[in-house]
Amino acid sequence: MSSPESSSDSTEPSANAGFLSGIEFLTGEDPNLGSFLLTIGGVTCVFIALFQLGPVEPPVSHLLTAGVLIITVVSSGFAALLDSLGYFDTTTPEPVGEAPDTxxxxxxxxxxxxxxxxxxxxxxxxxxxxxxxxxxxxxxxxxxxxxxxxxxxxxxxxxxxxxxxxxxxxxxxxxxxxxxxxxxxxxxxxxxxxxxxxxxxDTAEHFTATDPTFYNSTDTEHAVADINDELGRAEVTIDNDGEAIDIDLVVEFYDGETLLSSRSCPVGTIASGQKKTIDTDVFVPTAADSATTVIKPAGE
Known part of the structure; x- marks a missing residue:
């Protein structure tokens, strides 16, 4: 039983819309309650003045004036009815153009x-x-x-x-x-x-690597000079600012400016814009007082 009721309810808005559009010839497009009442009042005043001050003699002028007032009251009630139906609140939104792509x-x-x-x-x-x-x-x-x-x-x-x-x-x-x-x-x-x-x-220049941090056999951080002639561990962080390629890390040991030895460690691929920390076991030669890192494309 609920379906017929819902159907009848759904037709009411369309019926109201048809009724309201049918009286547009009286109110004009884009109607406004204030202007509608002002028009009624203006017309009423004109006819009352015409009947009272014109050539029409009483009691006919009084009857015509009464008729005008009755029509004014009816018109005002009609305006109130339209306002309750939302007729005067209906506004046509201006078309909004699509914002240009800036x-x-x-x-x-x-x-x-x-x-x-x-x-x-x-x-x-x-x-x-x-x-x-x-x-x-x-x-x-x-x-x-x-x-x-x-x-x-x-x-x-x-x-x-x-x-x-x-x-x-x-x-x-x-x-x-x-x-x-x-x-x-x-x-x-x-x-x-x-x-x-x-x-x-040079492709190798696309990478930056920190100086190696050294740890001795007990995994305690030390300067490279303190791990001479021992097996230790080197930790290096590599940052790739270029394309993703396979690289090798080389740790070089120096005595002053003299290269003593080097240890090469394959790193693999580091993605573009990524960092990677490498741990590798290294033997620190005797007399080494400094160490540095070199990045090379794999296979060079």
Whole structure:
């Protein structure tokens, strides 16, 4: 039994909507209760003045005036009914246009096509470009156009990044000519330049490694000079700012500037932007007073 009731209830809003749209010729489009009542009052005053001050003689003028007042009361009640139905509250929302995509204008270095692989940290210049954009009040000079174009290509192609990075370094030269070397903006330019030179150069330079920390046979931390002629353990943390490749870690022992010996340890692959701590057993030669680390691509 509940289904028919629900059906009849659901038809009421549509019936009301049809009724309200049918009286639009009386109220006009976008009706307002205040203006509707003001119109009724104005028309009432005009007719009362016409009947009372015009050529119509009593008692006819009194009867006509009474009729006008009755119509005014009925019209006011009609207005109250429409207001209770929400007729005067209905407003037509203005169409809201879709907000324009400002990504291309504010961050022109963001490619529209999918990025094939994230840039390694040393090639990610988004922060520097954002700072340079703010330096120029949101409008990069035309000298940036070739660089921006190649930078987007660098983001969307991971196969020949070394070649693109070389082209990008050449495109950076015109930018340097328009920047004041004493301004903070020039610092951002130099960071971009250093990152490109580093990427184009030796692959081993993409990695940074801490100086080794040494532990003796009882796993107590010591300076390398205190573990001479003993088997110890070296701990090194490696940070990769470049692409993910297989590397080897070499620990070199020195007496002054003389290389005494070295220990090579395979590390494997370190993902781009990641750190890895390596532990390896090493024999510390006699007379060793210092040690350093060298990163090499695997197999070299």
């Amino acid at each position: 990504t291309e204008t504010k961050r022109p270095w963001v490619p529209a096509e999918p990025v094939s692989a994230p840039l390694p940290p040393m090639l990610n210049f988004d922060q520097e470009l954002q700072a340079l954009t703010e330096h120029y009040d949101g409008n990069l000079p035309e000298q940036f156009d070739p660089f921006i174009s190649e930078y987007k290509r660098l983001k969307t192609s991971s196969d020949n990044r070394s070649t693109i990075a070389s082209d990008l370094r050449a495109d950076l030269n015109p930018i340097g000519t328009i920047l004041d070397e004493d301004s903070p903006a020039y610092d951002h330019y130099e960071r971009i330049s250093e990152g490109l030179f580093r990427y184009i150069g």
